[in-house]
Amino acid sequence: MTAERSQEYYDEIKGRFAEERDLRLSYRPEGTSQFTSELTGDLERYAADPYIEEIVGREPIDDEVEVLFIGGGFSALLTAARLREVGVESIRIVERGGDVGGTWYWNRYPGVACDVIAYDYLPLLDEMGYVPTRHYAEGWEILDHCRAIARRYDLYELAVFQTTVSSTVWHEDQQLWHLTTDRGDSMRARFVICANGTLSKPKLAKIAGMESFTGHSFHTSRWDYEYTGANLENLHDKVVGIIGTGATAVQAIPNLAENAKELFVFQRTPSSIDIKNDWETDPEWAAKLKPGWQAKRRQKAMTAPPLSAMQVDERAAMSREEKIRRQENANIDYMMRIHRRIDEIVEDQATADALKPWYMFMCKRPCFHNEYLPSFNRPNVHLVDTHGKGITEIGSKGPIFEGTEYELDLLIYATGFEVQKTGIWNQIVGETGVELNEKYRDGVRTLLGIHSHGYPNLFIMGGYQASFNFNLTDVLQSQGDHIAACIDYVRRNGHTTIDVTFDAEEWWVQEVIAHRGKTSRNAECTPGYYNFEGEFNRRQDGNYNGGFPKYTGHMASVREQMDEHFSFT
Ligand code: NDP
Numbered sequence: 001m002t003a004e005r006s007q008e009y010y011d012e013i014k015g016r017f018a019e020e021r022d023l024r025l026s027y028r029p030e031g032t033s034q035f036t037s038e039l040t041g042d043l044e045r046y047a048a049d050p051y052i053e054e055i056v057g058r059e060p061i062d063d064e065v066e067v068l069f070i071g072g073g074f075s076a077l078l079t080a081a082r083l084r085e086v087g088v089e090s091i092r093i094v095e096r097g098g099d100v101g102g103t104w105y106w107n108r109y110p111g112v113a114c115d116v117i118a119y120d121y122l123p124l125l126d127e128m129g130y131v132p133t134r135h136y137a138e139g140w141e142i143l144d145h146c147r148a149i150a151r152r153y154d155l156y157e158l159a160v161f162q163t164t165v166s167s168t169v170w171h172e173d174q175q176l177w178h179l180t181t182d183r184g185d186s187m188r189a190r191f192v193i194c195a196n197g198t199l200s201k202p203k204l205a206k207i208a209g210m211e212s213f214t215g216h217s218f219h220t221s222r223w224d225y226e227y228t229g230a231n232l233e234n235l236h237d238k239v240v241g242i243i244g245t246g247a248t249a250v251q252a253i254p255n256l257a258e259n260a261k262e263l264f265v266f267q268r269t270p271s272s273i274d275i276k277n278d279w280e281t282d283p284e285w286a287a288k289l290k291p292g293w294q295a296k297r298r299q300k301a302m303t304a305p306p307l308s309a310m311q312v313d314e315r316a317a318m319s320r321e322e323k324i325r326r327q328e329n330a331n332i333d334y335m336m337r338i339h340r341r342i343d344e345i346v347e348d349q350a351t352a353d354a355l356k357p358w359y360m361f362m363c364k365r366p367c368f369h370n371e372y373l374p375s376f377n378r379p380n381v382h383l384v385d386t387h388g389k390g391i392t393e394i395g396s397k398g399p400i401f402e403g404t405e406y407e408l409d410l411l412i413y414a415t416g417f418e419v420q421k422t423g424i425w426n427q428i429v430g431e432t433g434v435e436l437n438e439k440y441r442d443g444v445r446t447l448l449g450i451h452s453h454g455y456p457n458l459f460i461m462g463g464y465q466a467s468f469n470f471n472l473t474d475v476l477q478s479q480g481d482h483i484a485a486c487i488d489y490v491r492r493n494g495h496t497t498i499d500v501t502f503d504a505e506e507w508w509v510q511e512v513i514a515h516r517g518k519t520s521r522n523a524e525c526t527p528g529y530y531n532f533e534g535e536f537n538r539r540q541d542g543n544y545n546g547g548f549p550k551y552t553g554h555m556a557s558v559r560e561q562m563d564e565h566f567s568f569t
Contacts, residue, residue, distance in 0.1 A: 010329045013336070020358040021526045021534070024269065024388045028527065031535035037203040037418045042211045046204060046219045046413070050226070051108065052098035055162055060184035065158060066090035067487065068179065068189035070165045070426070073102015075195035075461040075476050077149045078123050082484030084153045088491075092158040092189070093150075094165055094181065100155070101146040102197050104139055106221040109248065110232055110255035112139030115276060115368045116471045120301065123473045124149055125294040131286040136278045160185070167427040168192055170456065175496050175569070177457065190496075191457045191487055194428075198462040198472065199417035205243065209394045217411040220248045227410065232259035240264070241398055241406055243391055244414030245271055247367050252414065254371035257381045264382050264406050266399055268390040269364070269526060270357045272338045276368035298474065302549050331361045345373040354385035363525035419529045430455040431499075443540045447508045447565065448555060450479055451500035456569075457490075459483045465512050467551035468543040475548070482555045486566075489559075495568040504558075504565040508544075511554075515545040 028034050039047035067088055069076035072095030080091050097105045114121050118132035122145050125131065130148070133141060150156050164182045171178055171188075179187045202219045204210070218224045228234050232255060240260040242249055245267045256263050307315070315323070339356045346352035355376065357364070375381050386401055393400040398408035428436040431454050439445065439452065446452045449466025450459050461479050462472070469475045490498050516539040527534035532542075544551055558565050 005329075005333075007325075007329075010332050013332050014328070017359050017526070018524065020388065021524065024527050025534045027389050028533065031527075031533040034206060034533065035203040035415065035418075036206050037201045039202065039204070043204065046217075046222060047202065048222065049096075049098060049162070050218075050222050050224050051105070052162065058160075058183070060186065061160065062186045064176065064188040064190075065092040066189070067092070067191045067193065068177070068187060069093045069193045069195045070168070070179075071095060071102060071194070071196035071200070072097070072100040072150075072155075072159065072161075073104070073195065073197050073200070074123060074146065074473055075102070075197070075480065076100070076193065077146055077153075077155065078473070078477050079193060079195065079461070079480035079483050080155050081124055081127060081149060081153050082480055083487060086484060086488040086491075088487065090158070091155065092160065092187070093155055094163050094179070094187070095159065095161050096164045098161050099147065100150045100159070101143045102200065104143040104146055106200075106202075107139060107248070108143075108225075109220045109223045109252045110228075111251040113137065113251060114139070114142060115247075116473075119294065119297060120471050121473050123477055126292055128152060131281055131289060133281055134278060135281070136276065165426045167429070168458075169427075169429040170431050170458075172431055175456075191459070193483060194458070194460045194463070199419060201418040203416055203418050204413055205390065205415045207243075207391055207394050207399075209400075212396050213394050213398065213411060214396045215398065215409050215411060217413065219413045219415070220252060221417070232256065235260045235410070237261050238409040239407065240410045240412065241266060241408040242412040242414050243399065244416065245269070246414060246416055247271065247365050248416070249414035250367040250369050250372045252412070253381075254369070254375045256412075257375035257378050260380065262380050262382070263375075264384055264399075264408065265376075266384045266386065266391050266401070266406075267354070268386050268388060269359075269528070270355050271364060271367045272335065272357045272361060273341070273355075273372050274338060274366065274368050275341075276370050278370075298477075301474075302552070304549075328360070334361050335359075342373060345377075347377050351376050351383050354383055359526040360524070362530075364528045364530065416529060428455065428458070430458070440541075443509070443538050445505050445509055445540075447500040447505050448479075448482070448551070448558065449544065450482065451498075451505070451566075453500050453502050453505045456497040456499035459486070464541060465508065465544055467548045468545070469548045475551075478548075478552045478555060482559065485559055486562075489562055490568065493568070497569045498566050499568075500566055501564075509540050511546065512542075512544050513539045516540075516542055 067083060069080065072093040076093050077100060083091060093100065099105055113136055115136055118134060118137035122132055122137060122142060128148060165179050166182055167180045169178050176188045176190060177192045179189065202221045216227055236259060238260055239262040240256055241264040242253065242256065243266045245265065250271055250273065253265060342352050342355050346355060376383055384401055391399045391401060395405045398406040398411060436452065436455065444464045446465045449463050461476060467475055486498055522531045525531045
């Protein structure tokens with residue numbers, strides 16, 4: 001039991017949160033444009049695929065399929081499985097990487113794992129008859145699962161890898177999408193599903209002089225095992241630096257700490273690190289699971305236990321301000337527990353203090369790890385805390401901070417990914433000749449984050465105006481089920497196209513707006529990708545915040561009244 005704290009105690013901490021946020025905003029008024037994901041020219045090598053032996057030569061493709069997925073990660077795999085179940089034969093995945101897997105194809109850094117419970121995160125466990133080997137799966141197991149899904153549903157048959165779609169144009173006369181790629185292909189498809197991920201494009205902080213660095217460097221999503229060795233054994237005599245301390249860095253750092261001669265961690269804002277309660281799956285428990293166990297588990301997770309009559313009364317009597325105050329105080333209590341844990345683990349007080357996150361829980365993606373904090377007790381690990389400023393200059397030898405140039409052999413960028421621009425990477429031109437990006441210039445417009453008026457037979461997964469859920473595959477699965485049901489509806493009813501009506505789209509835009517910005521919480525957060533690095537953004541240009549159960553409820557009601565929401569030809 002913690003002692004009852006005075007409101008002054010909480011207000012003081014909130015004050016410190018605000019100071020830390022303002023400090024960061026003052027350093028970076030440019031918001032999201034502090035990063036670049038245009039990895040061309042000098043930066044091209046940061047995007048190159050290190051996991052393939054070579055670019056496999058092939059003739060350009062000129063053909064037609066029924067359903068084409070742009071991207072081969074979980075979005076495509078889940079939806080394709082459902083499409084197979086309703087009898088769709090002709091399915092093609094077009095994927096930039098050398099295999100399916102998406103995030104799990106690219107992110108192979110040492111220590112890569114998912115800290116959403118594996119029995120929830122890995123999709124199609126019932127269908128695949130598979131039980132993950134651990135409570136929290138490692139990256140290799142998830143990638144293997146992706147490959148197994150692709151084999152089980154014959155998705156390799158028409159798949160093309162090492163191929164990036166460059167344009168997707170609707171041809172009204174043929175009622176087909178025409179796609180071109182960087183491999184000279186000319187593909188046609190009845191239905192196109194943008195399944196290119198929510199965090200799929202690596203981004204780099206734009207740091208002055210980064211191209212002058214003479215050591216080796218790469219982004220965490222393009223891990224160069226040829227340089228580091230499969231078990232990082234080549235780093236034993238190397239000085240390594242890593243920029244960034246987000247969820248990726250938190251998983252990679254303990255391994256680097258163990259293997260590098262010296263490790264410099266360049267920190268701008270610390271992550272919150274809680275305990276990771278991990279264990280191997282108990283085979284007896286797994287053997288007892290009944291068919292359909294995962295679906296049941298998902299259903300249960302979505303249904304919150306009902307409030308007692310007393311709780312209902314108590315809430316009704318509470319003012320809105322009081323509810324927010326209580327929530328904030330509970331959040332601060334949690335973050336102070338995170339601080340105490342740092343003090344218990346990290347021996348050097350200055351390092352411990354620098355590792356303490358000063359913001360509300362969930363302003364940044366929370367992390368769970370048992371070896372991250374102890375890594376800072378190793379004599380070869382050095383935290384370079386930049387007090388919110390970040391690394392702004394890199395010399396030929398390494399990053400420069402407060403006049404010191406840190407001489408490195410290897411510099412790793414753990415600077416994250418572009419967020420949720422799925423669906424608008426390539427040039428998507430709809431029925432009126434307008435590019436989707438152009439349509440969105442005055443604000444994102446979709447139904448459920450999936451359909452956009454004027455773009456018939458196009459479906460977007462994991463993008464804006466969809467619900468957010470800590471377990472992303474829940475969102476993707478619900479979207480995949482919905483999309484497969486829509487395509488099935490079109491086929492069964494002898495239609496060729498489906499397009500959301502203007503009115504249905506407008507209804508959803510208003511729903512999104514109504515549920516966003518109800519509190520000032522996001523604006524009060526320290527900058528990060530959850531709040532567009534502190535930039536102002538239109539209320540419609542984000543997630544649907546009405547909650548995941550409500551989101552799936554809306555999907556179901558849309559499907560119950562297809563003619564009210566869509567036009568068909
Ligand atoms: P993030 O965007 O979360 O982190 C980028 C990091 O780079 C931040 O710490 C940022 O600091 C720092 N940074 C950026 N520019 C500079 C600079 N100039 N100098 C110093 N530091 C800088 O990317 P991640 O790849 O870590 O994670 C992306 C997402 O991927 C996660 O949020 C999560 O959703 C997912 N993920 C999930 C995992 C899991 O299941 N455990 C594991 C890995 C990733 P600042 O905070 O100040 O902006």
